[in-house]
Amino acid sequence: MSQLEPIVSGPTPAPAAELPEYVRALLDAADYLPAEQRDTLVRAWRVGADAHAGQMRKSGEPYITHPVAAATVLAEQGVDIETLVAAILHDTIEDTPLTREDIAEPFGATVADLVEGVTKLDKLQFRDRQEAAAESFRKMMLAMARDLRVILIKLADRLHNMRTLGAQSTEARTRIARETLEIYAPIAQRLGMNLIKAELQDLGFRALHPWRHAVLARRIRTQPVVRREALAKIEAQLAQKLGKEGFQFRLIGRIKSPWSIYTKMRSEGKTFAQVMDVFGFRLVVPSVPECYHALGVVHSAFKPLDGRFRDFIAIPKANGYQSLHTVLFGPYGSPIEVQIRTEEMDLIAERGIAAHWSYKHGGAVSGAQNRAQSWVANLIESQRSTGSSLEFLENVKIDLFPDEVYLFTPKGDIMALPRNATTLDFAYAVHTDVGNHAVAARVDRKLVPLRTKLSSGQSVEIITAKSAAPKPQWLEFVVTGKARTGIRHQLKQLEHEDAVQLGHRMLDRALESLGTSLDRLPSARLESFIADHRYPRLEALLADIALGNRMPAQVAQALAHRGSGRDTDDEPQSRLPQGEQILITGAERGVITFANCCMPIPGDEVMGYHTAGRGIVVHRIECTNVAEYRKSPDRWVSIGWDREVSGDFHVALRVEIENRMGVLAQVAAAIAQADSNIEGVEYLDRDRNISVIRFDISVSDRIHLADVIRRVRRLAVVVGVQRM
Structure with missing residues (x-):
């Protein structure tokens, strides 16, 4: 005051x-x-x-x-x-x-x-x-x-x-x-x-x-008299049972609103009669032990439906809501939904965080406010890392419309996540660093991959490794805004680091062709060039080179020039020496991409084309588009494969098969037996006898691809197979 x-x-x-x-x-x-x-x-x-x-x-x-x-x-x-x-x-x-x-x-x-x-x-x-x-x-x-x-x-x-x-x-x-x-x-x-x-x-x-x-x-107002009578009889039977047990209680029949009926009719495809064919009651008792005692009493009055009991007292909803939910077999063939809670829980259920000011004793209400504050705090943390307001709203929307699962940490703490959440979502919910370094998980002590979907009641433990880092594929299976934001933010960081390293290698090679290197350049000349072109630091210039926004040959010419740090766009261009290749390891993110037109894989003879905004795009030498790129020799990049290349690379197969039942499954099984994943399937042509199908698959190199082709070709139903 x-x-x-x-x-x-x-x-x-x-x-x-x-x-x-x-x-x-x-x-x-x-x-x-x-x-x-x-x-x-x-x-x-x-x-x-x-x-x-x-x-x-x-x-x-x-x-x-x-x-x-x-x-x-x-x-x-x-x-x-x-x-x-x-x-x-x-x-x-x-x-x-x-x-x-x-x-x-x-x-x-x-x-x-x-x-x-x-x-x-x-x-x-x-x-x-x-x-x-x-x-x-x-x-x-x-x-x-x-x-x-x-x-x-x-x-x-x-x-x-x-x-x-x-x-x-x-x-x-x-x-x-x-x-x-x-x-x-x-x-x-x-x-x-x-x-x-x-x-x-x-x-x-x-x-x-x-x-x-x-x-x-x-229609709600004009319910048949028989229904109103049935509701009254059920209420009387429950009240009588509870009274005999000496309970102090409030029993309230729940009336459905037009909006709740409308949304249920639309989402579940039910008629009005089907939605209304449920009796609902709220039972309010003085204490938590009496909630569980009352549950036993209502179960003795009417038999419970198997698998329809939910304990939101032991495991509250994310907004602080607590109740026991049970569904009973009704005497008129209709189910009876009963919610059992204390007065304090009822106040929180109706008023939420507003209850904090009107019901301060007991501690649970301020817990509801703390949960709300924590939710908002998590959103604010997430918005600092989001790239756009639209992405932020998308994350919030996921959190505003959850169909939650409740999970346990190894210490027994409870965590709520949206339906279809994976172990990776759980990892990011624990902490962003845990998510960024996650490699696998244990669900109920069994080892599972990060894409595993979780169910209520499971115990989850995340396994991490310092060397682990997020992969772009992770975005395909996470569902929470926090996980999506954390992955995107970390990928951007990694892409920037990779771009800086690649840009450094490209500029050094261009400078070597002019008889110098970055280390040997006068620092004043380098600083002057960076300032003239409004780069905050050298790393930004190197990343810009890797992403194709500046040509390394042009920058090298300007830096090697004995006068000033001016640009030399109108001077003859120098290409990277063909003998000094940039080697692909497979770990490059965002700065080296593989052309969809020819889908190169390790073992193919390749060339690189420096593309503005995309970095180096890798093509196979025999790609039909390479002829067009030869018109811009200043953008060619001599590129090859490192001795140890890691990762999966996409490739397409054209498979002709007999048009019979079950043949698609046989081809898919053969590809899987060769340890290859199918990314997509598309029918290219089909007649009464033969089907031509495109399989987009992932392989590690040409040897792996040859093994896949060999296994598919062995199938009696396969007429022909070739790489596209």
């Missing part, structure tokens, strides 16, 4: 009877606050009302009714006084003459910070999930990282706007509703605020698809 003391001693507020009805509604919702703090709310309203004087909403009401209504939404969640005052004043800096200092002086710096944070968010316009929205979304996450209460105010602001959406144009209603369903409702869910999430979804659905919403809402 120290920051609010200056205003507590101000003028005596007006009696409640003299206040407008909307202010009285706020005070009623905030009855959990001490009297002096409720007086503070009245003073905040007066400041806001004076600031917004003359401003009206599109509905014709005074504008101040909107921020007070947003504060009332938050008061119903039981948040602290600072959040409520900031909610009342959240539009003042943006839309009135009031400044940050005008708010900080009477209400404290924290309130001013919150108002300023929300003001910045109000400038954001979400149009869709594309680039413009993505940059806005990044800013919103940064604001949340500074103080989670900023997003609470924004969610309340959005909820009241959705409640009063009728005054907007059709186009605005559609845009705001879509934005609510795609951005704000998922954020409310991720923060555990299910009451606000559910209302945002329902209002968004009604605005976006009014006819569908009306039909579903009417």
Whole structure:
């Protein structure tokens, strides 16, 4: 309260009877606050009302009714006084003459910070999930990282706007509703605020698809009498069993919303009757032991369905949600879904992080807030490494719509990951360095590869090696944003290092043809050239050479020139000496690529072509495109294979096979037996007797390829096979 003391001693507020009805509604919702703090709310309203004087909403009401209504939404969640005052004043800096200092002086710096944070968010316009929205979304996450209460105010602001959406144009209603369903409702869910999430979804659905919403809402209201009677009988049977056991409890029948029914009908392909053919109950008891005791009681009342029990108390969801979930055989042939939780868990399930301020004892609630803070912190860490706002939004989207699996670390800690997550996703979730150096994993003590998909309840241990590094193929099977960002960031680092090394070798060879080398160049001349061409350091110049953006011969001519460090684009070009080859080891990333037109592999006679932005592109000497490249001899690079080449190289086979059942599987098996992976299969031609198929495979060298061809050719169903 120290920051609010200056205003507590101000003028005596007006009696409640003299206040407008909307202010009285706020005070009623905030009855959990001490009297002096409720007086503070009245003073905040007066400041806001004076600031917004003359401003009206599109509905014709005074504008101040909107921020007070947003504060009332938050008061119903039981948040602290600072959040409520900031909610009342959240539009003042943006839309009135009031400044940050005008708010900080009477209400404290924290309130001013919150108002300023929300003001910045109000400038954001979400149009869709594309680039413009993505940059806005990044800013919103940064604001949340500074103080989670900023997003609470924004969610309340959005909820009241959705409640009063009728005054907007059709186009605005559609845009705001879509934005609510795609951005704000998922954020409310991720923060555990299910009451606000559910209302945002329902209002968004009604605005976006009014006819569908009306039909579903009417059908829910007009459920057959027999169903209502069945629900009452089941409730009575459960209550009787629990009462006999001496439980103190609340048993609430759950009613499905139009949005939840609509999404289930669409995602699961069910009819309305199939979705509604489920009875749902929430059972609230005083303590955790009683949750498990109550589970036994409901299982004695109705038989449980096998495999449908979930323990979210022992393993909470990522947003802090805790409950026991079970599904029972109903007496009318319909399943009964029962959620069992404590009062504290129920509060967290409905209010999420907002419960932190209204239910401080017990520790579990602040744990929900810590989880939310941790989630936001992870997003912020990820956004520092992301290349674009769009990529950042894609990562967040994965985290906002998880169908989670729960895993155990070797120490017994629980970790939540999205469905289809692999052991490599787990490695990056532990720490980015663990992911970058991962080589394999143990799942339930069995050795598995990094691409292995994980299931709930498994114990995962990551095996690392200092020499290991991310591979581009990893991006094909990871699903979490953190793993994707970590891999891309590390690959860029490795590509840069490889480019610097290759550029160094290329420039040195060009300089040697002119009788000098990098080591022998006067440092002043080298520094002058780097400065003249606006490179921050030598490494940037070398990487640019490797990537084909500068020709090594041109740079060598300029550096060897005795005068200045000027460029010599108009001087005769010098090619790399053919006898001094650059050798391919297979470890080069991003600076040496292999042409798709001829798909060279170790053992082929090759040449390199220096291509702007791509570095050296390697072709086979017999490639038909080589003739075209001979017209630019300054871009040729003498290149060959190192004695020890590692890695897999792509090659294509043209296979003619008899057109019979099962022959494709026979060819695929023969390729697999030769330890080669099939990357793609394509039918090139097909008639009644013969099929011509292209197989894209990976091999280590020409000897390996010959073995694959030999095995395929041996098959009786194969008419012919050749490399393409």
